[in-house]
Amino acid sequence: MAAPVVSPPEAGQDGPQRRTDPGLRHRLAERGIDSHLLLLVPAIVFIIGLFVYPFLYGLGLSFQPQQGGSPFADYQRFFSDPYQRDTIWKTLGLAIPAALLNVLASVPIAYRMRGRFRGKRLLMIVLVVPITLGTVLTAEGLLNFLGPAGWFNRTLISLGLADEPVQLINNYWGVFFSLIITGFPFAFLLISSYLSGIDPSLERAAATLGAGWWDRFRHITFPLLMPGLATTFCLTFVLAFSVFPSAILVGNPAGETRVISIAAYQAAYEQYDYPMASTIAMIMGAVELLVIALVLLWRSRFYTGATGGKG
Amino acid sequence: MSTLGLAGRSRPRRRLVASPGAWVTWGAVAFFLVGLLGVIGSVLVNSFGTRWFGGWFPEGFTTNWYADAWQQFGLADLILVTVEVSVAVVALSLVIGVPAAYVLARRDFPGKRLVYLAFLLPILMPPITYGIPLATVLYKFGFAGNLSGVILANLVPSVPFVILTMTPFIEQIDPAIERAARMCGAGMRAVFLRILTPLLVPGILAAAILVLVRTVGMFELTFLTAGPDSQTLIVALFYSMSAAGIRAQQSVDAMAVLYMAMMLVLLVIAMRFVNPTQLVARVKEEPEP
Known part of the structure; x- marks a missing residue:
């Protein structure tokens, strides 16, 4: 999209003159290059030093297997071992349903909580509380609450809904619940901020033209909210995909919740095989970016820009 | 009905x-x-x-478990480290992120898409993915295992997060306001400090709060880069939980409650200054019909 900068012919004339030459500055400014871009410099230095360089370093490391052999030996090792390969499916099987549920549940709740009502502030604060918990604390709470002697199973048994404790921890469901508890408030906060950025007078205009609440939601609010929803899905998906502490603590880290981050961690900090750890990390990133890219591709088909909020 | x-x-x-x-x-x-x-x-x-x-x-x-936990886990030090790390991360990520968000929201320049992608990637990637190579590099240069390494590692997702959070706030400010200020002779500095910053206060608060909460709760990156003296509360909690059996369960829970209380205080303070539903814009509240 952006054309490469072609330096104008007179750029190479004499140095001191060039600085004050209004022609060159003007021409560069027309292409969008002026002193404003200096605001971007600290961020670019930061991102190259702390993200791009380490990432390329890790990528390079993944092609230098510890045992020698071809550059792709570690990738072959990962994909030929079902114990390692299946971690991809286990991770996706946890992350996609959890992220979808978080986003889809947040939309109606946030939509309903736009208006004014008594106790709204308190309810918002309570809903936001789980963010403060963090995955580790949630894991601790879930072990107590959903465990065989916990309050949840006790309630089920005394209500006659179950004869014996339901196994909800140290398996898939324990991790899934921990993803909901930490992910839902996050999705909710983001979506309600996107919703409050949509000018309510747009909806009122539709109402005066006779649109019912469903039509207003479907044709006014939802399309404007769509980019926000896609972003929120991506962020909650990232949170869910990188599930690590709760998969160890409330899951079954040797079996059904041996997610890919556990495989990477074990390679790096238990076997000290950094090339293999980098390989797994790169595969993890590639799988995740694939999902994100699909969502963002879909998002780009929607309107982005001002949503009429008053700044 | x-x-x-x-x-x-x-x-x-x-x-x-x-x-x-x-x-x-x-x-x-x-x-x-x-x-x-x-x-x-x-x-x-x-x-x-x-x-x-x-x-x-x-x-x-x-209440004995609290005294027990305070002594056994060295909670005073852990809390101090947590506060130092999160304040540093919030301040640095705002200083780096807000100007960058402004340029990216308003300007069009060659290579913008590439720059934008570079900022999006850290937030779209699992922390473990870049955390493992990042920790390796930080160890190579002697940053990891101490406070500066933890702060640097936590900045990686925070700066892009500030940029992503701020972009809709900036898009909602009418560019005519800035043009008017320029017509009246304001330079870039004046426009930024006297026009944009006051208008962006809700956005900056929202970004700061979200970054703060993320940093205090950020487990993976701190876990990968922290040394024994630079653990935050959440990492210490994980270690004491995964070493179950060594410590009494109740004492681990006491530590968890203290962590929770700290975060709740933070959250309540934050909520006094910013309404979570009005994070994106100061929307007109619906008038009572």
């Missing part, structure tokens, strides 16, 4: 409370809240309990 339906048609805004959709929504919220209460409550009760082998509540209550 039919009268309700009719009333709903004539004044839809007032009747939302009675619709079945509302019941489902509030039911879901209630279910979530009960679960949340159970999760928090069981940690809280256990941290005060003496012995709890069965039954609804422990046999007796005590």
Whole structure:
């Protein structure tokens, strides 16, 4: 999209003159290059030093297997071992349903909580509380609450809904619940901020033209909210995909919740095989970016820009 | 029901409370809240309990576990480290992120898409993915294992997060305001400090709060880069939980409660200054009909 900068012919004339030459500055400014871009410099230095360089370093490391052999030996090792390969499916099987549920549940709740009502502030604060918990604390709470002697199973048994404790921890469901508890408030906060950025007078205009609440939601609010929803899905998906502490603590880290981050961690900090750890990390990133890219591709088909909020 | 339906048609805004959709929504919220209460409550009760082998509540209550946890885990140091790390990360990420967000939201320049992608990637990638190579590089240059390494590692997702959060706020400011200020002779500095910053205060607060919460709760990156003296509270909590059996369960729960209390105080303070529903824009509240 952006054309490469072609330096104008007179750029190479004499140095001191060039600085004050209004022609060159003007021409560069027309292409969008002026002193404003200096605001971007600290961020670019930061991102190259702390993200791009380490990432390329890790990528390079993944092609230098510890045992020698071809550059792709570690990738072959990962994909030929079902114990390692299946971690991809286990991770996706946890992350996609959890992220979808978080986003889809947040939309109606946030939509309903736009208006004014008594106790709204308190309810918002309570809903936001789980963010403060963090995955580790949630894991601790879930072990107590959903465990065989916990309050949840006790309630089920005394209500006659179950004869014996339901196994909800140290398996898939324990991790899934921990993803909901930490992910839902996050999705909710983001979506309600996107919703409050949509000018309510747009909806009122539709109402005066006779649109019912469903039509207003479907044709006014939802399309404007769509980019926000896609972003929120991506962020909650990232949170869910990188599930690590709760998969160890409330899951079954040797079996059904041996997610890919556990495989990477074990390679790096238990076997000290950094090339293999980098390989797994790169595969993890590639799988995740694939999902994100699909969502963002879909998002780009929607309107982005001002949503009429008053700044 | 039919009268309700009719009333709903004539004044839809007032009747939302009675619709079945509302019941489902509030039911879901209630279910979530009960679960949340159970999760928090069981940690809280256990941290005060003496012995709890069965039954609804422990046999007796005590506060000894807190003194125990405070001494055994060195909580004062852990809290100090956590505060230092999060304040540094919030301040640095705002200083780096807000100007960058402004340029990216307003300007078009060659290579913009590439720059934007570079900022999006850290937030779209699992922390473990870049955390492992990052930790390797930080160890190589001697940053990892101390406070500066933890701060640097935590900045990686925070700066892009500030940029992403700020972009809609900036897009909503009318560029004509800035042009008017320029016409009146304001330079870039003046425009930024006297025009944009006051208008962006809600956005900056929102970004700061979200970054703060993320940093205090950020487990993976801190876990990968921290040394024994630079653990934050959450990492220490994980270590004491995964080493189950060495410490009493109640004492781990006491530490968890202290972590939770710290975050709650933070959150309540934050909520006094920013309304979570108005994070994106100062929207006109709906007038009462």
